[in-house]
Amino acid sequence: MKKIEAETEWLRSTILPKILKNGRLVENYSDSKANTFKVGDIEIDVIGHKEAFMLTFCYRAIINFEYDEEKFQHKMVVKKTHEMSPEMYDAVQFGSLFSNEINFYTEILPEIQKLTGGKFAAPKYYYSELNRYSAVVILENFSEQGWRVTKDRVGLSLKHALIAVDYLGKFHGFAYAIKHTNPEKFAQLTNCLRESRYATDELHPEWVLSMKTIIKRIVKAVGTFQPQIDKEFVKHLANVISDFRLYGRQRVARREPLATLSHGDYLRNNVAYKYNDKEEPLEIMMFDYQTLRDSSPMIDLSVFLALSIYADVRYQNFEEIFEKYSSALYDSYREHAKDEVPESMSRAELLKEYVRFLPYSVSITGSFLMNLVAPLDISVEEMFAKKMSDAEIIDQTMNQGGEIVDKEVAHQVKEMLELSQLTGVSIDDDIDMEKWPKS
Numbered sequence: 001m002k003k004i005e006a007e008t009e010w011l012r013s014t015i016l017p018k019i020l021k022n023g024r025l026v027e028n029y030s031d032s033k034a035n036t037f038k039v040g041d042i043e044i045d046v047i048g049h050k051e052a053f054m055l056t057f058c059y060r061a062i063i064n065f066e067y068d069e070e071k072f073q074h075k076m077v078v079k080k081t082h083e084m085s086p087e088m089y090d091a092v093q094f095g096s097l098f099s100n101e102i103n104f105y106t107e108i109l110p111e112i113q114k115l116t117g118g119k120f121a122a123p124k125y126y127y128s129e130l131n132r133y134s135a136v137v138i139l140e141n142f143s144e145q146g147w148r149v150t151k152d153r154v155g156l157s158l159k160h161a162l163i164a165v166d167y168l169g170k171f172h173g174f175a176y177a178i179k180h181t182n183p184e185k186f187a188q189l190t191n192c193l194r195e196s197r198y199a200t201d202e203l204h205p206e207w208v209l210s211m212k213t214i215i216k217r218i219v220k221a222v223g224t225f226q227p228q229i230d231k232e233f234v235k236h237l238a239n240v241i242s243d244f245r246l247y248g249r250q251r252v253a254r255r256e257p258l259a260t261l262s263h264g265d266y267l268r269n270n271v272a273y274k275y276n277d278k279e280e281p282l283e284i285m286m287f288d289y290q291t292l293r294d295s296s297p298m299i300d301l302s303v304f305l306a307l308s309i310y311a312d313v314r315y316q317n318f319e320e321i322f323e324k325y326s327s328a329l330y331d332s333y334r335e336h337a338k339d340e341v342p343e344s345m346s347r348a349e350l351l352k353e354y355v356r357f358l359p360y361s362v363s364i365t366g367s368f369l370m371n372l373v374a375p376l377d378i379s380v381e382e383m384f385a386k387k388m389s390d391a392e393i394i395d396q397t398m399n400q401g402g403e404i405v406d407k408e409v410a411h412q413v414k415e416m417l418e419l420s421q422l423t424g425v426s427i428d429d430d431i432d433m434e435k436w437p438k439s
Contacts, residue, residue, distance in 0.1 A: 004044050007078070011061060012039045015138070019127045025074070026067050033068050040064035047077075049378065052149065052269060053371050055092060057082050060141055075144050076126060080136040089133045091204050096194035097290035098135035102128045103192045104289035105137070108261070111189060115174055115336055121147075121285035139287075147272035147285060153372040155310045156268060158317055160281050163273070164304060165325040167284045168266060172297040173332025175261035176345065181337050190261060190294040197264075197291065198249040206393055211244045213397040214366040218413070220398075221406035226414045233417055240428045241363045243436050250431050251360045252295045257344040258353055264291030266300040268308040268372075298353045301325060302361035307369060311411040318415075326350060348423075355425040358416040366409055370401035 019025045020037055043062040047054070058079045065072055081094050089095075105125035112120050124140035150156060156164075179186040215238050222234050241247050252264075263270070263286055270288040273281045293299065305314050305321070314321070329350075330341050343349075378386070388396070420427055 004046070007044055007059070008042045011042055011063065011078075015127060016063065016065065019138070020067070022127065024124075024126050025065075026072065036066065036068045038066045040066065049375065053375065054079075054269075055094075056080060075141040076138055077123070077141050078136065078138050081134050086133050088204075091200065091202060091207075093196050093200060094135055095130065095132075096196040096199065098128070098130050098137060099192075099194050100196055100292045101137055101288070101290045102130060104292055105139075107192065108189050108292075111178070111185065112174070115178060121283070123287060142272055142285070142287065146274050148275075149272050150268055153268060153375070154308060154369065156308050156313070157281075158309075158313050158321075160273065161305070161309050161313060161317075161321055162324050163281050163284050164266075164271060164308070165301065165321055166328045167286070168263075168297075168300055168304065169325040169328025169330075170332040171286075172260055172262070172300070173329040174336040176329075176333050177336035179260055180339070180342075186261075193292055193294060195249075195252075195293075198245055198252065201245070203245065206388065209390060209393050210397050211367065212242075213394050214363070215242060217398050217406070218362065218366050218409050221410040222413050225407050225410035229414060229417060234413065237359060237362075237413065237416070237427060239436065240359050240431065240433070244363055244367075246435060247363075247431065248360065251357065252293060252299055254294050255296065255430065257342070258296050258298075258349070259294055260297055262293050262295045262297055262300050263289065264293045264295065264299060266304045296353055296357065297329070298350070298357040299360070302354060302357040303364055306361035306365045306412060307372070310408060311415070315411065315415060322347075322351065322354075351419070352423050352425045355416070355419045355423050355427070356429050358412070358419065359427050362409065362412050362416065365412060369408060370397075370405050373401035373404050376400070 016025065016039055017037070020029060020034070021031075023029050041062075041064045044059050045061075046057075046059040052058075056079050058077065061076045061078055063074050063076065065074075081089065081098075105122075105128070109120070109122055109125070123142045125138075126140070127136070127138040129136050150160065175186075178189075219234055219238055222229055223231075265288065266286060271284050271286045274283050276282055326347050329345070333339075333341050333345070416427060419425075
């Protein structure tokens, strides 16, 4: 209760006057009328861990106020960092995460809206600040426009998947169009982005142990549920992703000619749909741009297909899904670049790139799918504060999510092997493993 009271007073006394003066709270703001601004009731609804997995403190706020003798109500979402030690703040790389999101809303989104004629769906931006050990972003509550996150945390339907990859293809298509038609502008927009996951060499020992255990779980799952897969292939996969920091850093690094603006964490947690009266999905938008990168478009496609839908949808319908994505990318590129699609972006080259990212997406599946299938009944603050023994970390990592996670991970390795053989692309393609620890 005290925290809610503190947030209410912070909004009332500090933040809302700033948003008023920056011109985003009301139209036609004038300093001469600033004294007419009066904040009324503020309702706060904290978005808890049972609703969504987030490392930030996030809440919805309904704000009533008066300005120039007119009454208003705005509904916002406030996302800010928890109180934590500087060491933990830096370990999570909150500075980079919030820097990327702020840059998206203040610099990149306006350019995208120019290119798309204002048709790119995104929440309205109100305010942000980035301090040494704290950060905040305040946006419009997009539910007011009919958007909502899916009820299912994972295992989305084919229709959800097709809408998601169609949207993703369009996004990558006009990002490529900016890059190819105005390379200076593209460089200006992307040079400000900061690596938000693999930049630091200072890793928390518990995370290191967890990631090592995840690899053991992947190997065990394959042996149990896909035993026909050659053990040497599984061993090689384990070696490729054995140092998740070095591997991830190389894998997401900018590589030509396919590098473009990518979301970096495109999955169910970071997208919202609109539905018709029959609860059928109609359209989608993405949010949470903290992992925005100038990287391969396949970081987005591979992660979405690995973490948001299960094998029974992904594997059986892969050709349709990949065709939907490719066609949307090409149509978007032709529309915005006014040119034909380069050969470097052919379907064959995109599929090869997808294969290169499958070890990456499998490693993400191994580390995060368990939290979607069987969320821990614990807040992020409690998670940061909780002390676990090595045995407890290993037990949780090996078993959380149970057989559902193990079967899904094992099937993803099967798909990886089949597509690697089909395309002739090795799963360590373009990866220098010279610095990998010996295993």
